[in-house]
Amino acid sequence: MAELTGAQILIESLKQEGVEYVFGLPGGAILPTFDALYDSGLKLILVRHEQGATHMADGFGRATGRPGVCIVTSGPAATNTVTGLATAYMDSAPLVCITGQVATHAIGSDAFQEADVIGITRPVTKHNFLVRDVRQLTRTVKEAFYIAGTGRPGPVLIDFPVDVSRAKCEFQYPKEVNIRGYQPKKTAAPDSEQIEKAAEAIMQSKRPCLYVGGGAVASDAYKEVLELVDKTGIPITTTVLGLGIFPETHPSSLRMLGMHGTVYANYAVQGSDLLISVGARFDDRVTGKIDKFAPHAKIIHIDIDPSSISKTVKVHYPIVGDVKPVLKELNKLVKDKRKQIKDWLTQIEEWKKKHPLKYREGDGQIRQEYIIEKVGELTDHKAVVTTGVGQHQMWTAQWYQFSSPRSMITSGGLGTMGYGFPAAIGAQLGRPGETVVCIDGDGSFQMTMCELVTASHYKIPVKIILMDNGHHGMVRQWQELFYNRRFSGSQLGPSNPDFVKIAEACGVFSLQVSEKEQVVPALEKALKHDGPVLVHCKVAKEDNVYPMVPAGHALDQVMDMA
Amino acid sequence: MKHIISVLVENHFGVLAHVSGLFSARGFNIDSLAVGETDDPTVSRMTIVAQGDDRIIDQIMKQLNKLIDVIKVQDLTQEEMIERELVLVKVTATPASRAALMQIVSTFRAKIVGVNPKSVTVEVTGNESKIDAMLELLRPFGIREVARTGTIAVSRASELSTNGKDVSSSSSSAKVSKKSKTKKSKK
The missing domain is CATH 3.30.70.260 (ACT domain)
Structure with a gap:
């Protein structure tokens, strides 16, 4: 059998893993790999900045459930991936990142474009590898994809020294993976005894509430969650990463909970006597003040990661396992509870009527909530939506009314501004033929808008709805509420560029919206356009996101719009 | 704990x-x-x-x-x-203090593993409480240097x-x- 170079072996290995797209940017230490990539048949999406490559791979991974792949060079390119890796790690998104490295003999010598990438990325990856011997390469790639995509998914980095990429050996791709210290199938299998106990607790509860997160999305448990709710009648709220796992148009939906969740979702959690947590991790933006969280509730916690259980709140019924098989078993054991919990459901209906989501109207300003509501209607609540971080993100969570799985792609854990646009590019490549909308803010968008060129060059038809309020809106909101209206560093308006011109200069079709009446026609036009579009919306400048539970308060201490 | x-x-x-x-x-x-x-x-x-x-x-x-x-x-x-730690302690030793020092060493079933005109080096193994007790008794002589392996243990x-x-x-x-x-x- 002919020998291949390390670089060729890497590319062949990626093909074996079914990879179609590679997001990346070349440089010295990764040149042999880009040379092997050149006529390999893999499609390179050349980015303008490596952070964008990681977010694209992450967006691809979240939209499809399969690891996205990025390849960049050593040193500064590798350090540019750190934000993207940390984003994926916090939200358990599957991703494989390959970084070039200086030659093995030069490692540690402060060589040109050298960085200790293994050291730097250790706390932001599920695992990382330094390949020191070309004969280890295929096994490393196989393990990297396996680790990234199984169990609780996450980013895996392979540091690939340039001399290893030139060294030769025979190519033989392993069929199986066996890692002694990583056996996700064992943890994923549900434990019937625990499930029986949980089912009993559910049947006895008088005020149950489901709280569902990203783990259910990663597990593709859409049908199972729906069945659990339809069978029992238990009301359900989701985290921001859980959006889409359950149709928010369904009468049992309480929509999102937490800091900017609905009042009724938060009241339901606080009033519940049994909280059924499914693939969620009790993040502080969800729980508010932790010792006042769900004070009357016993807690069932289903999670594939044992370390998530009892990490911040004490759990009474732990179930370690993959959400989908756990719910399948649980669904066999539970029955209709609607009669038994009638009073509870009535109470929740009252809360829903008394505290609906609402926004201001009639002062001539365009509200982001209105635009997002319309995007929802025009896409039948079925587009893949990505966001940046801040007010527009929370309003998207509140107003889009998600109804299909893997449809909300947002940086929930790390809160990475600039995530939305590149993630949309990745998501679009993963789900061709579907509508992908990036709802972004002017602050977030400017962090990665260099990728406009990428979208334009590859004709990736993402629809960017840019909410321009001339501020870092969420920062402005906190300064208004908690910092005595001292707007330090939160005003962008005076220095914002002309976004329409920028888009046009990059070859992206763009539309301007400055009156409410223009919103729907512009959105319709954008959604029909065959190619990337930027809709620049001049929205109200000083709105706040409500409801809001101020940091450190209990979930029922809500500030709502007057 | x-x-x-x-x-x-x-x-x-x-x-x-x-x-x-x-x-x-x-x-x-x-x-x-x-x-x-x-x-x-x-x-x-x-x-x-x-x-x-x-x-x-x-x-x-x-x-x-x-x-x-x-x-x-x-x-x-x-x-x-079973937990054990090994410690090397260099203690100031004058002709006058040597006898008392030797007594402590033998009580703890420790060993003298190095001697020079001004100090001796003692090797002791044991669990944490034994090591602490011994170091406490050696302190008055003047401890010059301590190197500990850290605890190792097996069930x-x-x-x-x-x-x-x-x-x-x-x-x-x-x-x-x-x-x-x-x-x-x-x-």
């Missing part, structure tokens, strides 16, 4: 950094950490002494288990175990095998489910 945690890990590059990085990133304190190869050259054993309440130790065990290169984790504090009864992961911490609620699972598979 102090816990002695025994961890079997893959014997490759970077594993120690992964483990110690976990402790620093999550704000757990390590009292001591000792590493060495086992009889299987592909596996190393780390013995970690850490402080914390049940919740913290539970998290430490679970987070260690999560690391890909960690094969097995055991909280030895939960069972009967008296059970063995840590390398076949797959299992959490054997006491307080772990997740463990409850895991245990019942192993019971089942035996049926």
Whole structure:
């Protein structure tokens, strides 16, 4: 059998893993790999900045459930991936990142474009590898994809020294993976005894509430969650990463909970006597003040990661396992509870009527909530939506009314501004033929808008709805509420560029919206356009996101719009 | 409370950094950490002494288990175990103090392993309380230097095998489910 170079072996290995797209940017230490990539048949999406490559791979991974792949060079390119890796790690998104490295003999010598990438990325990856011997390469790639995509998914980095990429050996791709210290199938299998106990607790509860997160999305448990709710009648709220796992148009939906969740979702959690947590991790933006969280509730916690259980709140019924098989078993054991919990459901209906989501109207300003509501209607609540971080993100969570799985792609854990646009590019490549909308803010968008060129060059038809309020809106909101209206560093308006011109200069079709009446026609036009579009919306400048539970308060201490 | 945690890990590059990085990133304190190869050259054993309440130790065990290169984790504090540490102490020794010093050394079944005109170096092994007691008694003579290996330990009864992961911490609620699972598979 002919020998291949390390670089060729890497590319062949990626093909074996079914990879179609590679997001990346070349440089010295990764040149042999880009040379092997050149006529390999893999499609390179050349980015303008490596952070964008990681977010694209992450967006691809979240939209499809399969690891996205990025390849960049050593040193500064590798350090540019750190934000993207940390984003994926916090939200358990599957991703494989390959970084070039200086030659093995030069490692540690402060060589040109050298960085200790293994050291730097250790706390932001599920695992990382330094390949020191070309004969280890295929096994490393196989393990990297396996680790990234199984169990609780996450980013895996392979540091690939340039001399290893030139060294030769025979190519033989392993069929199986066996890692002694990583056996996700064992943890994923549900434990019937625990499930029986949980089912009993559910049947006895008088005020149950489901709280569902990203783990259910990663597990593709859409049908199972729906069945659990339809069978029992238990009301359900989701985290921001859980959006889409359950149709928010369904009468049992309480929509999102937490800091900017609905009042009724938060009241339901606080009033519940049994909280059924499914693939969620009790993040502080969800729980508010932790010792006042769900004070009357016993807690069932289903999670594939044992370390998530009892990490911040004490759990009474732990179930370690993959959400989908756990719910399948649980669904066999539970029955209709609607009669038994009638009073509870009535109470929740009252809360829903008394505290609906609402926004201001009639002062001539365009509200982001209105635009997002319309995007929802025009896409039948079925587009893949990505966001940046801040007010527009929370309003998207509140107003889009998600109804299909893997449809909300947002940086929930790390809160990475600039995530939305590149993630949309990745998501679009993963789900061709579907509508992908990036709802972004002017602050977030400017962090990665260099990728406009990428979208334009590859004709990736993402629809960017840019909410321009001339501020870092969420920062402005906190300064208004908690910092005595001292707007330090939160005003962008005076220095914002002309976004329409920028888009046009990059070859992206763009539309301007400055009156409410223009919103729907512009959105319709954008959604029909065959190619990337930027809709620049001049929205109200000083709105706040409500409801809001101020940091450190209990979930029922809500500030709502007057 | 102090816990002695025994961890079997893959014997490759970077594993120690992964483990110690976990402790620093999550704000757990390590009292001591000792590493060495086992009889299987592909596996190393780390013995970690850490402080914390049940919740913290539970998290430490679970987070260690999560690391890909960690094969097995055991909280030895939960069972009967043998713990030892080796310490080298260089103590000031004058002709006048030597006799008293020798007496302490023999009481603790320690050894003099080095002598020079101004000091002697004592080697002592034992558990933490023995070592502390001995150091306390040597202090008045003038301790010049101390080097400690950190505690290593093994369980008296059970063995840590390398076949797959299992959490054997006491307080772990997740463990409850895991245990019942192993019971089942035996049926």
